[in-house]
Amino acid sequence: MANSSNVFTRELKALNQAKEILEKTGESDSISRQDFEELCKHYESLLGDTRVITNISDRLQNKLNRANDTLSERSEEIKKFNTQLNEQNLLLQNTIDELTKTRLSRRAATITIIAAMLLFILSEGLLEPFIESQAQRSQLPANYVSWISFGFKGLIALLLKPIEYLIDRYLQREAIRNQEKQEASQKIQKTTPTTK
Template sequence: MANSSNVFIRELKALNQAKEILEQTGDSDVVSKENFVELCTHYESLLGDTRVITNISDRLQNKLNRANDVLHERSEEIKTINDQLNEQNLVLQNTIDELTKTKLSRRAATITIIAAMLLFILSEGLLEPIIEEQARKADYHANWISFAFKGFIALLLKPIEYLIERYLQREAIRKKERQEAVQEIQQKTKAAS
């Protein structure tokens, strides 16, 4: 944009001429019609230029106001969408957490079932003959001791499952934290590049 003093060069020239004419005329002198016509012509030109500049300025201001209104509306829309996305991300994260817990619970249950099978095989194969032999020597009922031992193993299954599940959850959390740390380092490395 041009310097404001350069925009009104003609008008300043006309003003200076009018001042010179005023200085040259005395209190009783009359300004010539030619000088007055020239002054009026310059003033009319100045007034026309001022109107054009004002109209352009008004149109630009209106465009700017409309653009600001559109930007404000878009900003509000983006904020609303962002809020919705945050809510959906929270729901999604909760769903992922629940699915992870379910997956870990299933894995813990599978490991517990395998452990139970191994304990029962161990019980039947190794401990049962020893219990029966000791019961015969002491004249006890071997069946009751065997049932009690198997009941004890069955009662241990739920605590074993709980401990395995907790261990798997801690490992999943550690894995997630490691992944987040690696992602953060990668983002910082990309930002630094």
């Protein structure tokens, strides 16, 4: 089979030959059999080349269509996987956040219990004797001293929840700062080229 530039050259040549034959003959002249046979032979050859080219073109187009369909299917699959991965990442991040909050809340509760024990020891060891000594100087009745002591202990007990809340908030802020520092250092490591 001839290449595409030869095919068009041959087509032009056959067309020019046909035009020459028409110009040579007048309306009353007849075309010679030999010229007509040569014209038919060229046309038949061109027609065969055109069929081959069309077949090849059709096959290539079909392959291209199948490849495009496959690419479209794969693209859709990748989009689905990306969507699923994003959902899983969000779920995992929420779970990690909840676990971190729970861990920090436990730590805050532990610190609060330790603070409560220290406050109890402080109230029993320092505050109670101070209240009793002040009550004896001012000659208050014993039941007033007990009520004052219970009042201070109740105040300490009421302060435990706000103390726990403040400790929890502080620990959460520290955890967020640490996470941001870690993410920033990871970004820097990703953008900094490594030399080997």
